[in-house]
Amino acid sequence: MTNLDLTSEICVIGSGAGGGLAAGYLAEAGHEVLLLEEGVQVKASQMTQREEQMLPLLYRDGGKQFSADGGVAVLQGRALGGSTVVNMADVVPVPGGVLAHWAQVYGVDRFTPQQWAKAAGIAAQAIGANRIQSHELNRNAQLLLEGGRALGIAGDVFEHNRVGCVGSGYCLIGCAYDAKKSTALTWIPRGVATGNLRVKTGARVSRLPHKNGRVRAVEGQLLEGHKVVGRFRVKADRIILAAGAIHSPLILQASLLGGPVVGKNLSLQPQAPVSARFPETVRMFRGIPQAAYLHGRETCTPEQGLGGFRIESVSATPGMAAVNGVGWGPELLEVFRDYTHMGAALCLVPDAPMGQVRRKGFRPVIDYPFSPSWLERLREAMDTCARVFLASGAEQVYLPVVGFPVVESTTDLEALKNWPLAPASLSLISSHPQGTCRMGVDPQTSVVDLGFGLHGVDNLQILDASVFPSTASSHTMLPVMQAALLGLGAV
Ligand SMILES: Cc1cc2nc3c(=O)[nH]c(=O)nc-3n(C[C@H](O)[C@H](O)[C@H](O)COP(=O)(O)OP(=O)(O)OC[C@H]3O[C@@H](n4cnc5c(N)ncnc54)[C@H](O)[C@@H]3O)c2cc1C
Numbered sequence: 405m406t407n408l409d410l411t412s413e414i415c416v417i418g419s420g421a422g423g424g425l426a427a428g429y430l431a432e433a434g435h436e437v438l439l440l441e442e443g444v445q446v447k448a449s450q451m452t453q454r455e456e457q458m459l460p461l462l463y464r465d466g467g468k469q470f471s472a473d474g475g476v477a478v479l480q481g482r483a484l485g486g487s488t489v490v491n492m493a494d495v496v497p498v499p500g501g502v503l504a505h506w507a508q509v510y511g512v513d514r515f516t517p518q519q520w521a522k523a524a525g526i527a528a529q530a531i532g533a534n535r536i537q538s539h540e541l542n543r544n545a546q547l548l549l550e551g552g553r554a555l556g557i558a559g560d561v562f563e564h565n566r567v568g569c570v571g572s573g574y575c576l577i578g579c580a581y582d583a584k585k586s587t588a589l590t591w592i593p594r595g596v597a598t599g600n601l602r603v604k605t606g607a608r609v610s611r612l613p614h615k616n617g618r619v620r621a622v623e624g625q626l627l628e629g630h631k632v633v634g635r636f637r638v639k640a641d642r643i644i645l646a647a648g649a650i651h652s653p654l655i656l657q658a659s660l661l662g663g664p665v666v667g668k669n670l671s672l673q674p675q676a677p678v679s680a681r682f683p684e685t686v687r688m689f690r691g692i693p694q695a696a697y698l699h700g701r702e703t704c705t706p707e708q709g710l711g712g713f714r715i716e717s718v719s720a721t722p723g724m725a726a727v728n729g730v731g732w733g734p735e736l737l738e739v740f741r742d743y744t745h746m747g748a749a750l751c752l753v754p755d756a757p758m759g760q761v762r763r764k765g766f767r768p769v770i771d772y773p774f775s776p777s778w779l780e781r782l783r784e785a786m787d788t789c790a791r792v793f794l795a796s797g798a799e800q801v802y803l804p805v806v807g808f809p810v811v812e813s814t815t816d817l818e819a820l821k822n823w824p825l826a827p828a829s830l831s832l833i834s835s836h837p838q839g840t841c842r843m844g845v846d847p848q849t850s851v852v853d854l855g856f857g858l859h860g861v862d863n864l865q866i867l868d869a870s871v872f873p874s875t876a877s878s879h880t881m882l883p884v885m886q887a888a889l890l891g892l893g894a895v
């Protein structure tokens with residue numbers, strides 16, 4: 405067993421949207437930074453485009469991290485670059501209405517809309533954000549927009565952080581072309597190039613020993629794959645925790661830090677995949693996998709924050725599609741026999757903070773109850789999505805609801821009105837967990853203060869998706885980067 409003792413001015417834990425940015429930014433600002441990441445670095449040449457190889461290498465639990473009742477697959481990256489390596493690269497900032505909601509309901513009013521906008525600009529430029537061009541839309545995206553137009557539902561294309569994309573369609577299992585500009589290709593190399601940033605992968609932080617309101621060290625295990633091969637201890641003046649919304653609260657809980665609500669107020673923003681079989685060839689698995697969306701039913705108010713739902717074109721690699729609700733048993737076989745004719749979309753239904761993360765050893769237990777009002781919005785979203793696909797020519801539509809018959813006409817959707825929706829009967833995905841170290845002024849109801857500092861501790865900031873008081877946006881990469889830049893005082 406190796407025992408490693410390290411020192412650094414600043415220690416950053418986690419290398420995703422928040423941690424990768426913080427490490428690069430601080431190194432460029434002249435600070436000595438050590439970045440600790442549990443996962444490994446996977447270079448483009450190692451991205452084999454094979455699910456059985458890439459899922460275990462790039463994802464938390466190989467992509468099989470679920471909520472405790474099995475109702476939601478909680479997807480997270482676990483590699484240098486974190487979830488930005490496996491994400492769909494859509495670039496969506498925090499909407500103004502959400503900022504008003506945070507100020508009105510949670511007292512998070514320190515930042516101006518102008519500051520958030522400036523942070524969005526800096527982050528977007530760093531990751532090469534640009535608008536997807538209409539000739540880049542695959543047939544799946546076109547069909548969604550066509551169906552939306554037929555029903556009078558407004559749609560648009562995303563901005564994304566792909567540069568030089570060849571449209572292979574493999575985004576979810578890592579880009580073999582270095583086209584997706586994750587933090588592993590942007591902020592982290594920028595920091596390394598200064599000579600101020602050291603990166604240690606295979607370093608899983610387990611505890612933050614502390615005394616008199618200061619974190620004294622960062623302790624954890626050295627890993628080879630999932631095997632523990634040693635231990636480390638880092639002494640640093642300043643700690644930035646950015647292990648994501650599931651693991652940042654876990655590390656705090658293990659360290660007896662974070663106060664009474666650490667791990668609570670979890671938003672999963674679950675998404676429901678709806679698929680459809682078309683008479684024409686669609687080949688949704690080629691081209692940019694998530695390029696267009698219908699936002700006609702989204703809402704955002706200062707009282708409620710994000711609400712309603714949006715529908716996004718999507719394609720998954722076959723294994724992920726099979727696990728996440730394209731169908732069951734003989735129906736699933738049918739879907740795969742005709743996979744080139746299949747299209748799909750995600751119903752993205754923002755939630756209120758409802759869940760929590762608890763610790764069982766080193767592992768999180770994710771409790772996530774569904775509220776009746778959220779389930780009703782999900783029902784409406786799936787109904788709308790099915791109608792959109794039927795309007796764009798689908799012959800069959802498959803809902804991610806166990807036992808619900810294949811939909812062949814709008815009449816078949818009548819049954820959805822009273823169909824019981826419960827966690828065990830749904831197949832849902834979360835790619836945007838957030839809120840478990842919520843920002844606020846009161847240590848009894850929040851974990852970090854308005855400067856992103858842990859209440860009562862003077863040398864620990866949290867800069868990741870866990871700090872949002874409620875769902876930040878329909879997508880969380882850019883919002884996390886915006887927040888991190890605010891936390892670092894960059895704007
Ligand atoms: C499949 C998928 C698709 C997505 N699509 C989009 C999209 O199109 N657009 C968008 O805006 N957002 C998308 N997201 C969400 C977005 O990528 C995340 O919200 C964002 O990356 C979160 O940033 P973070 O810093 O909080 O955490 P992460 O980026 O998840 O990074 C956390 C890092 O911390 C590491 N870590 C965890 N525990 C420890 C520990 N104990 N010790 C050391 N390291 C640790 C993890 O391995 C990980 O690398 C998607 C996410 C996924 C998973």
Ligand code: SF4
Pocket residue numbers: 566568569570571572573574575576578579580581582583584691692693
């Ligand atoms: S679609 Fe583009 S960004 Fe995604 S994996 Fe292929 S080349 Fe990379």
